Amino acid sequence: MVFSTNTSSVRRRLHTKCDQRYPSCSRCLRMKKTCAGYRDQSKLMFRDETLRTQDRARRRHVGKGPNFLNHLTPPPSCFLTPQIQDIAVCYFYSTTLSNLSEKDPARQLQMYLPSLYAKSRIGSALRLATESISHVLVPSLVPDSKLTARKRYDEALVAIQHAIQDPIQAKADETLYAVLLLCGYETITCEITSPSAWDTHVSGGAALIQHRGSSLLESELTQGLFCFVRKSIVLSHMQACSPVDEVFTKPGAYENPENQLFAIASRIPALQNHGLTLLDQSEGADKSHVEKLATTVEAIDQELSHWAGNLPNSWLYAHATEIKTASNAREFSPKHIHRYPDFYVARVWNFYRVSRLILLSLLRRAATLLQTGDDEEQRLGTGNAEKERKIQDIVDDICASVPFLLGHDLSRMTVPASSGMSRQQRQESNIPLVNWGDGNQAKQLPTGSFSLIWPLYVASSAVTVPENQRQWIIRQLQSIAANGDSQAQLALNTPSRTLLGGPESLRFDCV
Incomplete structure (x- = not known):
């Protein structure tokens, strides 16, 4: 589109302001007038002369061919040729x-x-x-x-x-x-033939962090890089049961709940490593060392519980309990389901749950070594029954996150108002509950299925999980693998050893 003030007429009406050498412009001298200089710009009138300009171009080029005007303006592709x-x-x-x-x-x-x-x-x-x-x-x-x-x-x-x-x-x-x-x-x-490639790069990033030393946290960018590397290295070392370098275990002033959580969890791999030798002894273990380990594990577990109990409201989730069960009583269906603010919050909650599963499994194994008798009363006295109940509750919570992370529509899901509900449950009230469990729900895109792989993989090995629930977890992994996720296929091929006290044969990032 052409916007014009008709340039030829402007030359006649709008004079160039005279400088000290020329007291008047040429037109003013010729007309014997005093030059007034620039005109007031607020009084200038602009008009659209696109059609007049195009008409003049056509008249000037009559007989030059019907396609002539098509070549006056190059096509946009001549101006914009982005690289692949x-x-x-x-x-x-x-x-x-x-x-x-x-x-x-x-x-x-x-x-x-x-x-x-x-x-x-x-x-x-x-x-x-x-x-x-x-x-x-x-x-x-x-x-x-x-x-x-x-x-x-x-x-x-x-x-x-x-x-x-x-x-x-x-x-x-x-x-x-x-x-x-x-x-x-x-x-x-991720390829089944090279499952450790991710872990290799994580170790490389950790080495660069250690090399940088005190210059690490000079800016928001370097702090962000540090927290990202720490998250990856904690995930990797949890699977390897190997201690994390102390540079990643130092608490920092990071307000984000995820960063706070990983700062606490960074100490877990060292406890796993200690338990590899100490808790696998059927007899002859130094009970004072076992008790010391159990005390440290309990302290970190308390820190994790405190983290979960002090999250801001934007991190809480709705918790529905009246769920339609499977038609076959022997088939497993989640007893409750969760709806989170977004996939990211759900992922962080599941990492918290896996962290607690590891700690509770360590405590359970430690309590077994500290037993002095085999009767049921002694077993209850050591607290194993309570630990097993907590383990099963956490596994149930991981299963409760599956519908949301698989992309099922939970928009109608709410929680009935009643006394005694948890902080999570109080978020919703007085709308009919959703039924879930028959597999026929419409899905929304995108999904957070990738982040389910590691939590389901670890949860499937918990000693408390009944067989029908274990088979249900395996079916969820099979469903994720069927959609093309090779990491889910890796999880199906190799049983998890994390809760049994051993390192995994593969490493993958699923949070």
Whole structure:
């Protein structure tokens, strides 16, 4: 569209203001008038002359062919020819950001990516890592995206090797961010033939954190990188039953509940490692050492309970108890179901539950060693029955999160008002309860099914779980695996050993 003041007439009516050399403009001298200088801009009249301009162009070029005007303005594609990697990166950034909860610290970390990417050079570790994970997510938008993703991934590995050999780049935020992006790549592309690749990158990120030392927490970005690495390293070491480096166990002033939770849970792998040798002895164990271990475990379990009991209202969930059961009495159905504010909150709650399962299992094994008799009264006296009840309640809570994280529509689910309800239950009241358990509910997208894999995997090995519930958990994992998640398939192929006191044969990120 052409907006004009008719340039030729403006030249006649709007004079250039005279400077000291020329007391009047040429037109004023010719007309023997005093030049008034610039006209008041508020009095200028603008009009749309698009149609007049087009009509003049047609009259000037009569006889030059009917398609002449089509060539006056180049098509938009001549101006905008984005690179394929730009399409992939933009898609990765926008879709990832839109799927991250406002509460999730990873969202803030993701928002730093554009500026880091823009200032990094072509061929840098960060650029290559970003492009590798981006191409994984756009197979339908970009031709040969999987091949490009793998090529960029291999190039990123080489670039990271060069970066960590440089004293400056080894401590740069871009290098650490690149390693975390490769963790994400391995999580997305997890293959049964290479289940430990994610764990390898997690260890690399932890090594960079340790190398950076006191300069680690200088900015919000570095704090975000630290918390992300700590979350990953705690997950990895819980599965390996190996202690976490003390740099990750120091409490920090992080307001986000997830960061607070992982700061507490970072001490659990060391207790698991201690229990590997101490609690597996059928006889001859030093009971003073067992009692000391049990005391430490109980203290951390209390910290976790305090964390759960002091969350803000935005982290609480609705809890429905009157659930339609399966038609076959022998089939398992959850006794209650949960509805959370979002998938992120549900994931963090399930990590809390797995952490407590590990601690309660350690306490149960310790209590068994401390027994002095075999009768039922002695067993009850050591508190094992109470611990087993807590373990089963936590497993039931994990199962109660399944409908929400699988994307079932729980919008009609509320909780009847009554006295004695928990903080979670008080969130809803006086609307009919939803029935769930027949598998016929319509689903919403996206789902949080990926984050269910590890909690279900660990819960399935709890000694308290009845066989029909165990089979139900396995069916949930089978359903997730059937939708193409290779990590769920890994979980089906290998029974979990976490609650039995042994390291897992595989490592994966499912939170």
